[in-house]
Amino acid sequence: MKAPICENCLQSESLCDQCKQKLDDNIITQKDIEVSRFINTLSQKIKSLKNVTIVKAIDATILTIVCGLGDGPMLVGRNGSVVKVLAKKFKKNIKIIEYYDNFEEFARKLLEPAEITISSVFSPEGQYYKIKIPSQQESNIGFTNQCLEKIFKDVCNKNVKVVFEN
Numbered sequence: 001m002k003a004p005i006c007e008n009c010l011q012s013e014s015l016c017d018q019c020k021q022k023l024d025d026n027i028i029t030q031k032d033i034e035v036s037r038f039i040n041t042l043s044q045k046i047k048s049l050k051n052v053t054i055v056k057a058i059d060a061t062i063l064t065i066v067c068g069l070g071d072g073p074m075l076v077g078r079n080g081s082v083v084k085v086l087a088k089k090f091k092k093n094i095k096i097i098e099y100y101d102n103f104e105e106f107a108r109k110l111l112e113p114a115e116i117t118i119s120s121v122f123s124p125e126g127q128y129y130k131i132k133i134p135s136q137q138e139s140n141i142g143f144t145n146q147c148l149e150k151i152f153k154d155v156c157n158k159n160v161k162v163v164f165e166n
């Protein structure tokens with residue numbers, strides 16, 4: 001299994017200097033660590049989880065786990081068995097989303113089924129993306145706009161402004 005922390009830190013309760021530095025620099029979060037370690041523990045029973053990559057865990061109204069391309073079905077599990085365990089452990093609804101290199105594709109998958117509009121904006125401060133989500137879908141998204149903007153920054157390294165409007 002691949003995770004935001006190294007193999008040793010997955011197995012142990014403490015963090016090595018390198019992983020500790022990542023945490024201090026906000027490259028990874030406590031939630032990334034918690035989720036990765038828990039999935040690693042599960043992988044002792046559910047062998048298919050040994051091959052998954054955990055990219056990031058985003059703790060919002062819905063706990064969203066970004067995984068490697070093609071790893072989604074393993075993290076969902078047969079009849080949702082793995083997400084059910086995750087939901088019980090973290091006491092939240094779980095969303096599993098595969099990571100796409102293509103930022104727009106990733107954004108659309110993350111925000112499904114909302115119909116979003118993505119535009120590229122050039123401002124004096126530099127280029128950023130504007131994602132427009134219809135207001136009536138705001139309550140279904142499970143993420144605030146600040147949270148989404150942080151996800152796009154942390155996962156895709158893109159500057160994004162998210163607006164809810166029609």
Ligand SMILES: [Zn+2]
Pocket residue numbers: 005006007008009015016017018019020
């Ligand atoms: Zn480590």
